[in-house]
Amino acid sequence: MTSNILVIGGTGKTGKRVAQNLTAQGHNVRIGGRNNDPAFDWDDPSTYAQALKDMDRAYIVYYPDLAVPGAKKAIQTLTDAALKSGLEKVVLLSGKGEKEAEACEDIVANSGLNYTVVRASWFNQNFSESFLLDPIQAGHVALPMPEAEVPFVDADDIAEVVTEVLLNDAYNSQIITATGPRKMTFKEIVNEIARGTGREVAFQSISQEEYNAAMKAAGVPDDYIWLFDYLFREVLGNPENQDVSNDIEKVLGRPATDFRAFVKKTAKTGVWNQSVTS
Numbered sequence: 001m002t003s004n005i006l007v008i009g010g011t012g013k014t015g016k017r018v019a020q021n022l023t024a025q026g027h028n029v030r031i032g033g034r035n036n037d038p039a040f041d042w043d044d045p046s047t048y049a050q051a052l053k054d055m056d057r058a059y060i061v062y063y064p065d066l067a068v069p070g071a072k073k074a075i076q077t078l079t080d081a082a083l084k085s086g087l088e089k090v091v092l093l094s095g096k097g098e099k100e101a102e103a104c105e106d107i108v109a110n111s112g113l114n115y116t117v118v119r120a121s122w123f124n125q126n127f128s129e130s131f132l133l134d135p136i137q138a139g140h141v142a143l144p145m146p147e148a149e150v151p152f153v154d155a156d157d158i159a160e161v162v163t164e165v166l167l168n169d170a171y172n173s174q175i176i177t178a179t180g181p182r183k184m185t186f187k188e189i190v191n192e193i194a195r196g197t198g199r200e201v202a203f204q205s206i207s208q209e210e211y212n213a214a215m216k217a218a219g220v221p222d223d224y225i226w227l228f229d230y231l232f233r234e235v236l237g238n239p240e241n242q243d244v245s246n247d248i249e250k251v252l253g254r255p256a257t258d259f260r261a262f263v264k265k266t267a268k269t270g271v272w273n274q275s276v277t278s
Contacts, residue, residue: 004054005166008032008040009061013125014093017159018059018166025163030055045077052085057166060108061093065227066101075104079111089114091166093158096121096177097241098234105175114172116165118158121179121242124262125155127193128271136272139201141190142214146205148236149183151244154257161251177245181256189259196263197272208232 005022009015010031019029032040032051040051042063052058060078062071075092082090092108095101096119105117126132135141158178165171184192187203194201206214208229215225235241248256266272 002026002028003056003167004028004030006030006032006040006051006055006058008051008058009063009093010036012061012063013123013129013155014120014158014162015059015061017155018162021159021163022166025167027167032058042074045074045081048078048081049085052082052087055085055087057089057091058082058087059091059093059162059166062104064224065098065231066094066104067098067230068100068223068227071100072103072107075107079108079113083112087113089116089166089169089172091116091118091162093162094119095231095235096179097238098231109173114169116171116173117175118162118165119175119177120158121151121153122236123155123158124152124180124257124259126152127189128266128269129155133271136190136193136201137274139199140204141186141201142204142206142211143186144206144208144211145232145236146186146203149185149239149242150236151179151181151183151242152189152259153178153180153248154262157248157252157257161248164251171251176247176251178248179243179245179256181244181258183242183244184259192259192263193267193272196260196267199272 005027007015007019007029010019011033019031022029034041038050039047041047090108090113092105094105094117108115127136161176161178165176190201190203212225212229
């Protein structure tokens with residue numbers, strides 16, 4: 001059966017992939033964003049109702065992260081509007097190991113809507129589509145928390161999981177934890193990319209304070225510096241948050257994508273061989 005589905009964050013790493021998957025399956029997809037018609041703006045709750053109008057289901061990605069101040073209020077307002085609009089179900093993308101994000105999960109769980117929560121570890125695509133791309137291209141990656149072991153997860157896997165649980169009500173009221181199949185340190189990640197591209201890419205361990213200062217010097221806004229500080233200290237810094245889950249295999253019937261496979265696929269695009277200034 002064809003559904004009308006709102007994808008909030010439909011131009012982001014997972015959102016664009018979910019939208020593509022749903023469209024390929026014949027569903028009607030509405031992208032929720034400031035520049036779309038109707039517009040959806042997290043900072044303007046008056047846009048919520050129109051974006052939800054005539055929609056059956058919704059995928060929710062809160063930007064920049066559910067941990068930031070204001071996220072809980074926005075999620076509460078959105079779920080109230082979704083219930084009022086008659087929405088059947090929501091899938092919320094959450095962060096693995098983020099206590100603040102779990103508070104937002106509770107809001108969704110108690111909203112009266114059918115729901116599934118997908119808790120994701122850090123994305124492989126942070127190294128190819130996000131803030132760690134430039135350092136890889138420059139051949140020098142300086143990061144804190146060198147001892148952290150992270151089960152990096154592929155955005156394609158997350159999107160496939162979200163698509164399945166969004167359409168399949170057997171996953172209602174469940175929390176799906178999406179991780180890669182193994183834990184890796186930042187140095188191991190960088191070395192893997194270097195081998196896969198045949199380039200020299202160095203890893204340097206720095207303190208959190210040094211990393212914050214570097215972001216500030218680069219003109220990164222204070223609220224983003226706060227967010228990265230939180231994610232490094234509270235999420236990556238807690239070993240209990242970095243367990244490997246097999247939920248992707250349970251949902252998709254295949255193993256999660258290994259980072260080496262991601263590197264092999266991404267290296268073919270040439271994105272890591274481009275100049276930072278190009």
